[in-house]
Amino acid sequence: MSQTFNVAVEVSLREGIADPEGLTIERALPALGFSGVSGVRVGKSLRFVVEAPDEDEARQQVESMCERFLANPVIEDVEIAISGAS
């Protein structure tokens, strides 16, 4: 029988890849009164529900989705969190 899993994926730029959006935020913050913020990196977060027979199967499906479609493996890293069937 197939179960449903809640999935959270965080897609972030790999270290060393320029992040102009993050830089812009970092430069704007002091003018707004927020000092002491550094290393701002902006990524994408995706949340969805996957149907699969078990958690391993769900994770495999999500990994393959990320590789082929949701992220660019050349410049992006992916972090996958799968939480229990509901």
Place this chain on the structure above:
Amino acid sequence: MSQTFNVAVEVSLREGIADPEGLTIERALPALGFSGVSGVRVGKSLRFVVEAPDEDEARQQVESMCERFLANPVIEDVEIAISGAS
């Protein structure tokens, strides 16, 4: 003395707010061979380092940054994770 904290912020659209990017992904997946994926929601993830005297102070600063600058509280929810001084 001031410590540094690693901060992860997830900005997501509130429930009920239309998410065209998520919908587009959801509609594209079956054609790529991924069935059984539903409820796709896309948000933003931000990571940065904050300098503050303690964790409470750091959290307050991040909350105020989110409210004023990083998110639109009318349509977006924010989740903040702060991990220990390093």
